[in-house]
Structures are given as structure tokens and as C-alpha cells.
Amino acid sequence: MKLSFATPLLASLAVSVAAAPSPEAKSYDGYKVVRVKTSGNPSAVEAKLSSLSYEEWAHEHQFIDIVLAPDQLNSFEALGLDSHVMHEDLGDSIAAESSTTQKWKRQADDLAWYDSYHSYADHLEYYKDLHKLFPKNSKIITSGKSYEKRKITGLHLWGKGGPGKPAVLYHGTVHAREWISSKTVEYIALQLIKGYKDKDKLVQSFLDSYDFYIIPVVNPDGFVYSQKSDRLWRKNRQPPPSGSCIGRDINRNWEFGWNANALGASTDPCSQVYKGEKPSDSPENHGLDKLVRKLRDGAGIKLYIDWHSYGQYILSPYGYNETLYAPELGKWTKAASLVSETIRDSSDARTTFTFGPSGATLYTTTGAAPDHVYSIGGADFSYTIELRDTGDFGFVLPPAQIKPTAVEQWEGQKVLLSLLDEVFFDGEGAAL
Structure with missing residues (x-):
């Protein structure tokens, strides 16, 4: 239902989405996001995962969510861990996240x-x-x-x-x-x-x-x-006192x-x-x-x-x-x-x-x-x-x-x- 107050139209209708990634942006095409169940023993699961290269998304006592590059997928499957896939192809999910058919009218009540x-x-x-x-x-x-x-x-x-x-x-x-x-x-x-x-x-x-x-x-x-x-x-995006890793x-x-x-x-x-x-x-x-x-x-x-x-x-x-x-x-x-x-x-x-x-x-x-x-x-x-x-x-x-x-x-x-x-x-x- 339309709200009962309005603000002047400040711009012509335009699709408004998250800023388009730059050409050099990191690609996640083919990456998978996987939730690995720990059954209350995260140390044992981490020990098995240590043979892989992955990025950790989230880590709780009962699970670890990880991002896997395409070249790590076969090695991960070979570990036989209890898991389920959150994103089959993270690159596709990110692309879908940044697309819309809706038009925002540049009105706060829109x-x-x-x-x-x-x-x-x-x-x-x-x-x-x-x-x-x-x-x-x-x-x-x-x-x-x-x-x-x-x-x-x-x-x-x-x-x-x-x-x-x-x-x-x-x-x-x-x-x-x-x-x-x-x-x-x-x-x-x-x-x-x-x-x-x-x-x-x-x-x-x-x-x-x-x-x-x-x-x-x-x-x-x-x-x-x-x-x-x-x-x-x-x-x-703050540099450290030394080294190349960015951010606090x-x-x-x-x-x-x-x-x-x-x-x-x-x-x-x-x-x-x-x-x-x-x-x-x-x-x-x-x-x-x-x-x-x-x-x-x-x-x-x-x-x-x-x-x-x-x-x-x-x-x-x-x-x-x-x-x-x-x-x-x-x-x-x-x-x-x-x-x-x-x-x-x-x-x-x-x-x-x-x-x-x-x-x-x-x-x-x-x-x-x-x-x-x-x-x-x-x-x-x-x-x-x-x-x-x-x-x-x-x-x-x-x-x-x-x-x-x-x-x-x-x-x-x-x-x-x-x-x-x-x-x-x-x-x-x-x-x-």
C-alpha cells in the first residue's frame, strides 16, 4: 500500500542496484560454499580440512561454513565429511544478487x-x-x-x-x-x-x-x-604497520x-x-x-x-x-x-x-x-x-x-x- 506521504521526484526512473564490480574484481565463478557439520568436534573437522585451501565464512561449534575454489572441490569430496552445499556456484549467486527488474523512483517512501x-x-x-x-x-x-x-x-x-x-x-x-x-x-x-x-x-x-x-x-x-x-x-581498508594484509x-x-x-x-x-x-x-x-x-x-x-x-x-x-x-x-x-x-x-x-x-x-x-x-x-x-x-x-x-x-x-x-x-x-x- 502506498504510504500517506510523499517526497518530490528527485530523478527520473532508474534501475538502482549494487555498484557493478570492476573488471579486476575477484571472481567467484565455480566456487562452492559448503556447510560442514562438526558433530560437536570442530577440532577433528578442522584437522581434516587443513589439507585444503579454503576461506572460512562462519565457524560455530556445530558447523564450519567454507568457500572452496574449483581446484579444491575434488579434494574436499574425498574427505567424506558430513556437509551440504549453500551455494553451488557462488559467482552465479553474486550475479543474481546484483540484478533486479524493479525500478526505484528515488523517493524515500518507495x-x-x-x-x-x-x-x-x-x-x-x-x-x-x-x-x-x-x-x-x-x-x-x-x-x-x-x-x-x-x-x-x-x-x-x-x-x-x-x-x-x-x-x-x-x-x-x-x-x-x-x-x-x-x-x-x-x-x-x-x-x-x-x-x-x-x-x-x-x-x-x-x-x-x-x-x-x-x-x-x-x-x-x-x-x-x-x-x-x-x-x-x-x-x-586500513593497512597494517608492516606486511601486505589490509584491514582491521x-x-x-x-x-x-x-x-x-x-x-x-x-x-x-x-x-x-x-x-x-x-x-x-x-x-x-x-x-x-x-x-x-x-x-x-x-x-x-x-x-x-x-x-x-x-x-x-x-x-x-x-x-x-x-x-x-x-x-x-x-x-x-x-x-x-x-x-x-x-x-x-x-x-x-x-x-x-x-x-x-x-x-x-x-x-x-x-x-x-x-x-x-x-x-x-x-x-x-x-x-x-x-x-x-x-x-x-x-x-x-x-x-x-x-x-x-x-x-x-x-x-x-x-x-x-x-x-x-x-x-x-x-x-x-x-x-x-
Whole structure:
């Protein structure tokens, strides 16, 4: 259904898709993505895989997702591992991901935006269009610059009484290849604006109670590189002090817990989880942390969410310690359970989200954002949300799943935002 407000047509009809790869972009033609089951013994599976050359996509206790080049396929089959194919030909999947028959009208209320992926330049234009829908209650903001001097750009939204309320802070596209995260937080921004303008009492209560700071792409250099040069790029584009491996993992570079243990990140610049030489030594993290501390020292941070893909998880602190639990874990878990239930019941796919403390539920992470924004930023609620899916497509999520993913997350956020001031504990401190 067409929304009840409109913005002027800013450009002629045009197909808007993710930026076309450059001629020298890494080709994944003929590559397979495979989920290998570990049966609870990942070390044994890794030992067998050590004879191969492969790229790891994801690694949990029960499975390892890997990318295999064509010349490794026969050797992999010979290992006889319990596995299933996620992408038969990753090159074909990437090509399909970048094609669309939909036309986006360059109107922020045109939901065709959520039928395909888009270039970073288009994302920046979309923020401007969202701001024009809500000019008296929004502002384009920046949180520093990236290594390649791109502004880290987002939106600040507020309701009656002007800005200055406790903050809700959303980060997306921390890891460059996780394209679905930017679309999801943009959809939430659109629904907040639409609901407020349409006098939806629930949405009005959100914006009248909290200031929303929404940064859909906090890793712009990596995002552009993933669109132009290597679809599977994860880190930023910052060179190491020495050597040829590029990039820091922004989500292992936060100050809190940065050096807590040797399991949650790597000191190897070639690793996908390279944590940097010291905390916040990536310009992206430095700017994001500066905003976190500014919000903390103002009206405070009510809710922080770091949006990622994939796996379908709602994860709370702590990530750096599997057995250390925060005093707020009871209320975080109760809220996450209600969000998970709402997402499942609102989705035709009955999408199921697992929830719990990050280290105990998924794996150990040091220098991660939710731990930092809770412990240093003082956030009342702090989560990582890992979006769709659970192992059919992974990072290369088909465009047909963009809108359903965003819609179900909005349903979940409406519940979560309604719960932020609820009491989850009885008089003796037990979770209700």
C-alpha cells in the first residue's frame, strides 16, 4: 500500500542496484560454499580440512561454513565429511544478487528500495531523502571519517520537545559483506518517520521518549570494496604497520575487553578478526567511540544494537568471557525472548532467533561493540542482532529476502522499544 506521504521526484526512473564490480574484481565463478557439520568436534573437522585451501565464512561449534575454489572441490569430496552445499556456484549467486527488474523512483517512501541492493552513493542519497521527509525532526549526522576519508554518515531522529532525550543507537554494516544490515536499519528509520507523520501513537511514543541515532554503514570503505572488488570482504581498508594484509576488524577494535584473552580476536593482520595494534586504532572505531561517549555523557544510551549477518541470533554481553554474566542479563534475556517470539509469529517463514549472552551462546569475541557500549557507554540494553539466515545463503542473501528480513525486524523492534522502561525484576532481584 502506498504510504500517506510523499517526497518530490528527485530523478527520473532508474534501475538502482549494487555498484557493478570492476573488471579486476575477484571472481567467484565455480566456487562452492559448503556447510560442514562438526558433530560437536570442530577440532577433528578442522584437522581434516587443513589439507585444503579454503576461506572460512562462519565457524560455530556445530558447523564450519567454507568457500572452496574449483581446484579444491575434488579434494574436499574425498574427505567424506558430513556437509551440504549453500551455494553451488557462488559467482552465479553474486550475479543474481546484483540484478533486479524493479525500478526505484528515488523517493524515500518507495519500497522498491528494499527489492534490491544498492551502491554506497545511493545509500547516501537515501539518507538525504529520509531527512527531507522529516526535516524538522531529523538531521544528517557523521561520526568521524573512515581510513579512506569517507564520512561515516547516518540520521538523528527525534520527537516532540526537540533532541536531548536518552539515545537509541543502531550500527549497521560493520562487516563489509553483510549487506542486509544496512537495509534493515534503513527500513526501521523509514518506519519511525512514517509512523510519526501518520500519528501512530506507539511510534510517536518512541520518538517522543528517545533520540534515535541510526548509522546504516559504519564501514564505508569496506562496503565499497565489497561491491567493487571482493564481495566477501569483511574488514576495513586500513593497512597494517608492516606486511601486505589490509584491514582491521572494527568489531574487535573496541577498548573494553580488547586484550581480555587470546581466543576472541587475532594479532595477525591477515586474519579476518585482526584486532589492530591497540584499542580504537581504526579511524572508524575512533569516531564511533567518540559518539558513544558523547551520548553517554549527555542523556545516556537506552538501547544499542549492532546489526550483523548471519545466523539469526540476539546476543547480549558478555562476548569476551563465556562464563561471566552481567547483572542485567535477566532483563536482557526476557526482552530478547519476547522479541524472538514476535519475529517468529510475524514472519510467514516463522523465522526463529536464538538468544543469550554472546560468549556462551555463540563464541568468544574480544573488543566487541556491545560489551563496550554497555561497559563504557553505560547502555541499559546492548545487543548484537545476527540477521537471516541460518545456512542456506549466508552473506549472499537473495534480494527477495531483503524486505521480509527488514519487516520482521521492525516488528521485533516495536516490542523491544516498548519494553525499555518495563520492570523485569522482582523486589529481590530475581528475573520475573
